Amino acid sequence: xxxxxxxxxxxxxxxxxxxxxxxxxxxxxxxxxxxxxxxxxxxxxxxxxxxxxxxxxxxxxxxxxxxxxxxxxxxxxxxxxxxxxxxxxxxxxxxxxxxxxxxxxxxxxxxxxxxxxxxxxxxxxxxxxxxxxxxxxxxxxxxxxxxxxxxxxxxxxxxxxxxxxxxxxxxxxxxxxxxxxxxxxxxxxxxxxxxxxxxxxxxxxxxxxxxxxxxxxxxxxxxxxxxxxxxxxxxxx
Amino acid sequence: xxxxxxxxxxxxxxxxxxxxxxxxxxxxxxxxxxxxxxxxxxxxxxxxxxxxxxxxxxxxxxxxxxxxxxxxxxxxxxxxxxxxxxxxxxxxxxxxxxxxxxxxxxxxxxxxxxxxxxxxxxxxxxxxxxxxxxxxxxxxxxxxxxxxxxxxxxxxxxxxxxxxxxxxxxxxxxxxxxxxxxx
Ligand SMILES: Cc1cc2nc3c(=O)[nH]c(=O)nc-3n(C[C@H](O)[C@H](O)[C@H](O)COP(=O)(O)O)c2cc1C
Numbered sequence: 001x002x003x004x005x006x007x008x009x010x011x012x013x014x015x016x017x018x019x020x021x022x023x024x025x026x027x028x029x030x031x032x033x034x035x036x037x038x039x040x041x042x043x044x045x046x047x048x049x050x051x052x053x054x055x056x057x058x059x060x061x062x063x064x065x066x067x068x069x070x071x072x073x074x075x076x077x078x079x080x081x082x083x084x085x086x087x088x089x090x091x092x093x094x095x096x097x098x099x100x101x102x103x104x105x106x107x108x109x110x111x112x113x114x115x116x117x118x119x120x121x122x123x124x125x126x127x128x129x130x131x132x133x134x135x136x137x138x139x140x141x142x143x144x145x146x147x148x149x150x151x152x153x154x155x156x157x158x159x160x161x162x163x164x165x166x167x168x169x170x171x172x173x174x175x176x177x178x179x180x181x182x183x184x185x186x187x188x189x190x191x192x193x194x195x196x197x198x199x200x201x202x203x204x205x206x207x208x209x210x211x212x213x214x215x216x217x218x219x220x221x222x223x224x225x226x227x228x229x230x231x232x233x234x235x236x237x
Numbered sequence: 238x239x240x241x242x243x244x245x246x247x248x249x250x251x252x253x254x255x256x257x258x259x260x261x262x263x264x265x266x267x268x269x270x271x272x273x274x275x276x277x278x279x280x281x282x283x284x285x286x287x288x289x290x291x292x293x294x295x296x297x298x299x300x301x302x303x304x305x306x307x308x309x310x311x312x313x314x315x316x317x318x319x320x321x322x323x324x325x326x327x328x329x330x331x332x333x334x335x336x337x338x339x340x341x342x343x344x345x346x347x348x349x350x351x352x353x354x355x356x357x358x359x360x361x362x363x364x365x366x367x368x369x370x371x372x373x374x375x376x377x378x379x380x381x382x383x384x385x386x387x388x389x390x391x392x393x394x395x396x397x398x399x400x401x402x403x404x405x406x407x408x409x410x411x412x413x414x415x416x417x418x419x420x
Contacts, residue, residue, distance in 0.1 A: 101353065134376075136350035137317065141357045160350075 014051025015186045017041060018089040022059045022096040022107030029129045031058065033161050034095035037125055040179035041091075050187070057082045059106050066106065069113040083114065091123040091186050094147070098130035098138050103146075111146055115208035120151045121194035123185035125178045126158040133162040151202070153190055155181040239407040241265055241272040242305035246323035247313045248278050253345040256386035257377055257396075258311035261343070264400050270407065272309075275301060277326050288329035295329065302330060307339045307407045308368075310359065314346030314376075319359045333367035339406035341399070342374040345382075352376040370406050375399050 019038050023030030035056075042052040059066065065076035075083065086092065094111075096103035126143045130136075139158045147154045157178040165171045243262050245255040258274055265272040275298060277285075284292035290299055302308065312319040340363050342355050355374040363371050381392040388396060 101356075133349040134352035137353040137357060140317070141353065 014053050015045065015090045016088055017052050017054050017091045017093065017182070017186075018085055019054060019056040019093045020059065020086075020095065020107075020110070021056065022104050022110070023129070024060055024097070024104070024106065026060075028060075028097075029161070029166070030095045030097045030127075031056075033127050033129055033159060034093045037093050037095075037127060037159060037175050037179055037182075040175050041093075041182045044179055044183050045186075048183075050183075052183075052186070055085055057085060059110050062110065063106055066109050066113060070109055073113075075113070079113070082110075083118065086114070086118055089122060090191065091125075091182055092119070092152070093125045093127060093182070094143070095127035095129070096143065098128055098135045101135050102138060103128065103143055108146065111150065114150070115205065116150065117202060117204045117208050118150075119147075120199075120202055121191035122152050123182055123191065124152040124154045125182050126154060127160070127178075128158070129161050131163050133164070136160045136162070153185060155185060157181055238269060238271045239306045239404070240304060241270050241307040241309055241403075241407070242301050243272065243274045243309040243311060244277060244302075244323070244326065245274065245311040246277045246320045246326065247311075248320070248322055249313075250278075251386065252276075252278075252313065253377075253379060253382055253386055254311040254313045254343070256382065257343055257345060257388065258309060260388055261309055261311075261396060261400055264396065265404065268400070268404055270307075270404055273301065277322050280326075285325060285329070290329060298326070299330065299334075302334055305338065307341065307403060308335060309341045309343065309403070310363070311343045311345075312359070314344050314348075314351050314354055317351050317354050317358075319344060319354065323359075324362075327362060327366065330366060332365075335363060335369075336367035337369050339370045339372065339403065339409075340368045341372045341403045343377065344374070345377045345379060347379050349376075349378060370409070372399070372403055372406060 017038055019031075019034045021028065021031040021034050038052075038054045042054060045052040062078050062082060065079040069075050069079055094107075096107035099105070102108075124147055126139050126147065128139045128143065130138070139160050143158070144154060155178060157174065159171075159174050159178050161171055241262070243258040245252065245258040247254045255274075255276055262272040262274045280298060281292065281294050283289075284295050290296055310323065312323045315321070342359050342363065344355050344359075346352075346354075355376060360371060360374065375395070377388075377392060381389050383389060
């Protein structure tokens with residue numbers, strides 16, 4: 001499929017949108033909010049003859065691996081899959097429950113264990129649920145700050161839903177605004193251009209992006225030695 | 238008798254936040270506190286903006302801050318933050334102007350979505366001025382005041398509790414120790 005804006009090719013399969021939900025109850029309003037934004041984005045895309053594929057990272061299932069990653073820096077198998085899903089993501093909907101006037105610890109911890117450069121330039125819609133409208137600024141003060149650090153392209157419209165908002169038309173309208181922003185950001189191909197044309201300009205940690213962060217080939221003999229492997233026997237290359 | 242200085246910081250003449258400050262001052266007085274209200278909009282704007290603390294009006298405002306045991310900060314909510322007028326005044330105070338003092342932040346605003354602006358925006362500033370005790374901040378919705386800017390029944394009872402805590406903080410025994418340390 002050809003990008004309508006700049007003619008670059010996007011994957012034939014459509015845009016990959018990933019929902020990250022920090023909700024812990026079942027059913028979870030935090031998950032429901034993210035799903036509504038994702039569905040609306042997919043529907044808007046359909047109206048423009050584009051496709052959006054949604055996958056979901058439900059942090060409930062990762063809680064144990066996230067807490068061990070926090071102390072050991074080692075990623076378990078589910079967390080490794082989640083990181084791979086995010087690396088391939090074209091856009092992200094990040095949805096957190098507000099606990100004690102802050103995004104939940106599970107939600108924050110998940111983003112704390114990711115490599116700093118994993119999400120650079122990716123479009124993000126922030127969403128949060130809370131019991132009270134009084135905590136609305138948590139999204140702009142805390143979540144926006146976290147994603148600024150991660151250098152994502154965070155959409156101007158965030159979606160906050162207090163208990164009393166669920167049946168209001170205003171929430172639906174806001175979801176529509178956020179979904180449209182996400183779609184336009186996906187169409188722009190911004191994150192792919194950053195990754196393809198400007199990746200070296202960003203600060204990276206060694207190994208954070210499997211070697212691409214430094215523009216070096218970790219498969220060369222020198223790099224295999226430098227990273228603790230052994231050089232291939234001469235003549236075997 | 239403990240002293241309180243209420244600083245109200247709205248640029249508007251018929252100000253909701255000033256009305257709440259005035260109500261609080263009257264209530265504090267009837268509770269035996271020597272309370273006074275300074276409306277920052279009445280200070281001469283050019284020495285205020287130039288931080289000219291030698292100007293008599295600014296000098297006496299700064300002295301009133303220094304002499305108070307407690308400071309009540311009343312501000313409107315503008316663009317999800319406290320007023321610029323309040324920041325202009327706080328900026329001309331010395332670095333630890335609130336040392337040893339109890340501080341009660343109160344904002345009026347139109348939307349409950351901006352309640353946390355006091356804790357995110359104003360609280361760190363008050364701490365950096367060295368306040369000894371910053372009380373739980375109070376956000377007053379415009380709808381809690383009537384047309385004459387008088388607090389409704391619910392707000393009056395909230396204020397009674399909040400001002401009670403504030404008065405208590407003015408008299409807490411550790412205050413004198415803190416003042417002695419900072420002297
Ligand atoms: C320029 C301006 C910006 C405002 N922004 C906000 C805002 O972001 N959030 C809010 O809750 N109220 C906002 N309001 C409403 C005022 O905070 C509210 O009416 C307040 O009680 C006014 O206090 P005052 O009468 O002491 O000036 C704004 C008002 C003005 C004039």
